[in-house]
Amino acid sequence: MIDGMGDDDRQAVIALWTRCGLTRPWNDPAADIDLALATETATVLVARVGGRLVGAVMTGHDGHRGAIYYLGVDPDCRRGGVGRALVRAAEDWCRSRGAPKVNLLVRNENQAVLAFYAALGYRPTDCVSLYHTLDPARAEREQAEKADWAAHT
Numbered sequence: 533m534i535d536g537m538g539d540d541d542r543q544a545v546i547a548l549w550t551r552c553g554l555t556r557p558w559n560d561p562a563a564d565i566d567l568a569l570a571t572e573t574a575t576v577l578v579a580r581v582g583g584r585l586v587g588a589v590m591t592g593h594d595g596h597r598g599a600i601y602y603l604g605v606d607p608d609c610r611r612g613g614v615g616r617a618l619v620r621a622a623e624d625w626c627r628s629r630g631a632p633k634v635n636l637l638v639r640n641e642n643q644a645v646l647a648f649y650a651a652l653g654y655r656p657t658d659c660v661s662l663y664h665t666l667d668p669a670r671a672e673r674e675q676a677e678k679a680d681w682a683a684h685t
């Protein structure tokens with residue numbers, strides 16, 4: 533039921549992530565998928581029920597820790613164990629590459645999901661998450677898109 537995504541899954545995965553509220557104007561999910569699939573150190577796993585793609589997660593290993601991104605389950609299929617199965621599959625993928633721990637980010641506005649992660653054994657860290665956009669043109673575009681997003685949500 534859980535497998536690596538294929539090229540044919542691309543549109544379904546992006547539609548699912550959009551439906552799950554995981555995409556933002558300043559992140560391009562298609563580019564994120566391309567990058568993950570182009571390297572040995574990341575992948576996208578998908579969950580299917582009766583042949584229908586109902587969940588997806590991106591995972592990767594940076595040489596120190598594993599990471600989980602873009603976890604989403606179709607709103608019609610929640611509370612049936614698909615989210616848990618995807619997280620466990622991502623953990624297995626990271627474990628098999630030697631990662632002793634897995635980190636993930638939860639947006640401040642998504643506090644509701646913390647109960648799900650707590651049920652799976654995840655705890656908040658005592659770290660602050662920082663980022664730096666490496667492409668100056670992208671940094672400028674992101675600033676504008678984030679301001680626009682903040683003004684309209």
Ligand SMILES: CC(C)(COP(=O)(O)OP(=O)(O)OC[C@H]1O[C@@H](n2cnc3c(N)ncnc32)[C@H](O)[C@@H]1OP(=O)(O)O)[C@@H](O)C(=O)NCCC(=O)NCCS
Pocket residue numbers: 552553554602603604605606609610611612613614615616617637638639642644645647648649651652
């Ligand atoms: C978070 C998400 C992936 C969970 O998927 P799911 O398939 O519904 O999760 P599961 O059925 O595997 O839940 C496993 C356990 O987590 C807990 N849990 C799941 N959803 C919960 C909720 N909304 N509130 C409280 N506990 C919850 C329960 O203990 C549940 O076990 P139970 O159903 O036997 O009680 C799904 O709600 C989702 O796609 N949310 C929107 C996207 C998102 O926020 N992703 C995370 C970004 S960091």
